[in-house]
Amino acid sequence: MTQAHLDKFGRPIVVVTGIGVVTSLGQGKEDNWRRLTAGESGIHTITRFPIEGMRTTIAGTVDFLFDGRVAAPNLSEKLATLAAEEAIAESGIGTPGEFPGPLFAAVPPVELEWPERQQLAEAVGHYPIVYHDLLGAAASGKFRPWHERFLFGSVADRLADKFGTQGQPISLSTACASGATAIQLGVEAIRRGETEVALSLGTDGSVHPEALIRFSLLSALTTANDKPEEAARPFAKNRDGFVMAEGAAALVLESYAHAVARGAKILGVLEGCGEMADNFHRTRSSPDGRPIVGCMKNALADAGVTPDDVDYINAHGTSTPENDRMEYVGLKGVFSEEKLAQTPISSNKSMIGHTLTAAGAIEAAVSLLTIQNGRIPPTINYNIPDPAIPLDVVPNVARDAQVRRVISNSFGFGGQNVCLVLAAEPA
Amino acid sequence: MPDVTEGRSRNQRDVWITGIGLVSSLGEGLDAHWQALTAGSPPVTDNTTFAPYVVHPLVKVNFDSQIPKKGDQRQMEPWQRIGTYAAGLALDAAGIAKNAEILSNTDMVVAAGGGERDFQVDAAILNDLSASNDAGRLLNERLLSDLRPTLSLAQLSNLLAGNISIVHGVTGSSRTFMGEESSGVDAARIAYARIAAGQSEIGLVGGAYNAEREDTLLLNDLDAFCMKGAFSPAFTAPGIASGSMGAFLVLESPEHAKARGATPIAKLSGVWSERAKRAVAGAVPAKVKALLDKAGTAPGTAVISGVTGARDATQAEAEALTASGLPVRAVANRIGHGFEAQFIAALALAALAVSKGTLFPPLAGDPLEKAADGISRAIVTQVGHWRGEGAGLVEKA
Numbered sequence: 001m002t003q004a005h006l007d008k009f010g011r012p013i014v015v016v017t018g019i020g021v022v023t024s025l026g027q028g029k030e031d032n033w034r035r036l037t038a039g040e041s042g043i044h045t046i047t048r049f050p051i052e053g054m055r056t057t058i059a060g061t062v063d064f065l066f067d068g069r070v071a072a073p074n075l076s077e078k079l080a081t082l083a084a085e086e087a088i089a090e091s092g093i094g095t096p097g098e099f100p101g102p103l104f105a106a107v108p109p110v111e112l113e114w115p116e117r118q119q120l121a122e123a124v125g126h127y128p129i130v131y132h133d134l135l136g137a138a139a140s141g142k143f144r145p146w147h148e149r150f151l152f153g154s155v156a157d158r159l160a161d162k163f164g165t166q167g168q169p170i171s172l173s174t175a176c177a178s179g180a181t182a183i184q185l186g187v188e189a190i191r192r193g194e195t196e197v198a199l200s201l202g203t204d205g206s207v208h209p210e211a212l213i214r215f216s217l218l219s220a221l222t223t224a225n226d227k228p229e230e231a232a233r234p235f236a237k238n239r240d241g242f243v244m245a246e247g248a249a250a251l252v253l254e255s256y257a258h259a260v261a262r263g264a265k266i267l268g269v270l271e272g273c274g275e276m277a278d279n280f281h282r283t284r285s286s287p288d289g290r291p292i293v294g295c296m297k298n299a300l301a302d303a304g305v306t307p308d309d310v311d312y313i314n315a316h317g318t319s320t321p322e323n324d325r326m327e328y329v330g331l332k333g334v335f336s337e338e339k340l341a342q343t344p345i346s347s348n349k350s351m352i353g354h355t356l357t358a359a360g361a362i363e364a365a366v367s368l369l370t371i372q373n374g375r376i377p378p379t380i381n382y383n384i385p386d387p388a389i390p391l392d393v394v395p396n397v398a399r400d401a402q403v404r405r406v407i408s409n410s411f412g413f414g415g416q417n418v419c420l421v422l423a424a425e426p427a
Numbered sequence: 428m429p430d431v432t433e434g435r436s437r438n439q440r441d442v443w444i445t446g447i448g449l450v451s452s453l454g455e456g457l458d459a460h461w462q463a464l465t466a467g468s469p470p471v472t473d474n475t476t477f478a479p480y481v482v483h484p485l486v487k488v489n490f491d492s493q494i495p496k497k498g499d500q501r502q503m504e505p506w507q508r509i510g511t512y513a514a515g516l517a518l519d520a521a522g523i524a525k526n527a528e529i530l531s532n533t534d535m536v537v538a539a540g541g542g543e544r545d546f547q548v549d550a551a552i553l554n555d556l557s558a559s560n561d562a563g564r565l566l567n568e569r570l571l572s573d574l575r576p577t578l579s580l581a582q583l584s585n586l587l588a589g590n591i592s593i594v595h596g597v598t599g600s601s602r603t604f605m606g607e608e609s610s611g612v613d614a615a616r617i618a619y620a621r622i623a624a625g626q627s628e629i630g631l632v633g634g635a636y637n638a639e640r641e642d643t644l645l646l647n648d649l650d651a652f653c654m655k656g657a658f659s660p661a662f663t664a665p666g667i668a669s670g671s672m673g674a675f676l677v678l679e680s681p682e683h684a685k686a687r688g689a690t691p692i693a694k695l696s697g698v699w700s701e702r703a704k705r706a707v708a709g710a711v712p713a714k715v716k717a718l719l720d721k722a723g724t725a726p727g728t729a730v731i732s733g734v735t736g737a738r739d740a741t742q743a744e745a746e747a748l749t750a751s752g753l754p755v756r757a758v759a760n761r762i763g764h765g766f767e768a769q770f771i772a773a774l775a776l777a778a779l780a781v782s783k784g785t786l787f788p789p790l791a792g793d794p795l796e797k798a799a800d801g802i803s804r805a806i807v808t809q810v811g812h813w814r815g816e817g818a819g820l821v822e823k824a
Contacts (some may be wrong), residue, residue, distance in 0.1 A: 050563025153606025414589025
């Protein structure tokens with residue numbers, strides 16, 4: 001490995017050689033990029049299950065993969081499979097069924113869902129039941145495959161089988177920062193020299209009634225059900241909550257030396273990762289924004305760059321009143337007033353909603369496409385600016401711009417914050 | 428191709444275990460555990476509360492001592508409370524509790540499962556659904572009115588880590604791994620590897636499990652994995668007797684520990700994570716043998732096994748361990764099986780035994796446990812009940 005393949009701290013440079021994306025806007029990078037830069041929304045009224053009696057009846061579900069209802073882990077697995085297939089095909093690495101590195105998979109927590117519970121209750125053979133009766137039905141052996149399906153490691157395990165990744169896959173969750181954490185784990189493994197290649201992905205196919213209602217009970221979701229495509233309004237004054245959504249993205253990460261040696265096309269560089277946990281509250285950020293500031297500063301320091309080197313910010317931008325305000329407070333703590341005013345920032349969630357476990361990976365993928373295409377996707381539904389958040393949010397229309405370096409923010413419930421620094425290939 | 432699961436390569440630093448927090452059916456803290464282990468008494472089990480299932484209930488714990496705010500306790504389900512409590516014990520033992528400067532640079536990796544159901548609510552809704560002709564609406568309305576708003580937080584896997592940040596102030600970084608037994612192996616592996624490679628100076632790694640809940644018994648009994656009736660020793664492969672436990676370790680670079688005057692309980696010398704193709708006959712024993720070879724089986728080595736008691740996996744591990752000729756102790760024979768927490772609990776008991784220089788007595792009736800001499804190193808093995816094989820090496824510091 002030559003000097004040119006090491007970063008300024010002497011670590012292997014980590015590059016991206018494959019990208020795959022699925023969201024409610026469509027399958028694959030091309031479709032998603034075209035529609036994201038056209039300012040289209042993938043948010044719609046839910047048709048997957050009855051919505052009567054719900055406060056929020058819209059979501060960015062991915063409805064084009066299965067005809068009927070499938071359990072969340074089945075959908076999460078399918079989404080991840082499609083994203084990984086696209087990423088691996090683009091990178092041209094390995095051979096089919098033999099990926100030469102480990103898998104880091106951000107996957108949503110799983111549990112038996114209501115249709116399964118109802119089948120167990122039916123199998124008891126009488127009503128009313130008590131919960132203990134369900135155990136007898138479980139022990140009947142009639143529902144054997146559900147055990148494996150509803151284990152936390154199940155989705156990553158099947159992906160490991162399908163793609164032939166090396167070793168035991170890591171299934172991880174840092175809530176809404178999970179996708180970014182998966183990438184960070186891959187970067188660290190390559191920097192340690194444990195591997196030359198890693199597959200990092202985030203997937204989430206868990207829009208089902210209880211999941212939606214749990215977020216409703218936390219007052220986290222928008223209730224702007226009438227015009228679904230206008231419901232996600234990051235940074236706008238009339239934002240009132242996020243839109244739950246589904247999707248997946250996968251990145252093939254590779255040491256620069258390894259990618260160059262095999263003549264792979266370099267799609268971008270993972271220059272730095274930063275994290276800092278918040279201990280203020282389970283769903284709210286420290287009022288001073290310290291952990292948000294800290295995770296961005298840590299990421300920039302890890303990349304060995306300064307705020308002045310950043311051309312564009314891919315926001316966490318959930319469209320909740322609290323998050324977007326705190327993200328602004330955090331940005332003010334990192335960037336000078338002058339630099340922040342000049343730096344475009346936009347939220348992909350205005351179009352695809354909040355893909356939760358997948359969001360960090362999807363937004364890293366979109367950040368790389370932004371660099372590649374020299375075009376910044378807009379923040380749509382930005383019609384009423386919030387005077388408390390004076391940012392250039394690339395309102396409503398995509399913008400052409402030379403973008404060489406992006407930071408992508410992800411902040412999770414439970415106080416888990418991650419920031420990634422992504423850049424164009426070294427000149 | 429490099430070995431991607433290799434936990435250690437050249438030019439790496441030692442990793443010390445400078446704090447252990449352990450709570451289980453046997454008690455709380457290392458001293459209580461050592462006393463119970465060396466007394467040679469049978470494990471503490473309960474086969475009536477959840478009959479026919481056998482569980483190891485958590486010892487009575489004063490949660491207030493580590494989680495002083497009742498409001499915090501109310502925001503947690505039992506598995507989170509157990510874990511937050513054990514994490515506090517580990518920070519205390521390492522001498523870094525309430526040390527804001529160190530805690531703000533402490534990297535946390537938690538191995539976690541997920542949230543607990545409200546059993547009354549679930550049963551009541553199922554009963555009403557059976558009689559409803561508008562089941563979709565009924566389910567939505569009942570969930571909106573019957574679920575506690577904080578339930579979703581108490582259920583999220585990453586909220587054990589979140590609660591540890593809030594209650595104990597650990598904020599350097601926070602990562603949660605899921606995926607049953609392997610999540611514990613990989614949590615330890617990543618925390619270990621980052622310190623060994625200089626990516627981190629100090630870490631908190633651990634997990635927690637609440638065995639006294641019917642939803643996880645249900646999940647595991649779907650495929651007949653549970654121990655039922657009376658307790659039997661783990662290497663007879665009687666099924667899984669789950670055990671309530673919380674286990675956390677403080678891992679630290681020697682430089683960082685020395686600078687603050689801390690001494691090691693033991694040294695963590697390697698963690699390896701593997702995945703056998705279980706459909707292939709002989710794959711699991713071969714993986715376990717490879718892991719033992721990697722850790723080295725010099726004289727003075729014992730095996731502290733995280734064996735689950737589950738069919739197939741247990742016999743496969745037993746085959747490799749028997750062939751090794753090493754003395755073996757099963758964690759499940761003492762405190763039951765704690766899934767995500769099991770490997771960390773096993774590392775804790777291994778560190779304890781190595782620090783004492785001796786193994787605790789065998790459990791009568793277990794086919795693998797035999798009397799043994801003094802030890803200076805212990806290999807912790809973990810064969811997941813359905814997937815994943817791992818090992819860790821603990822040595823005298």
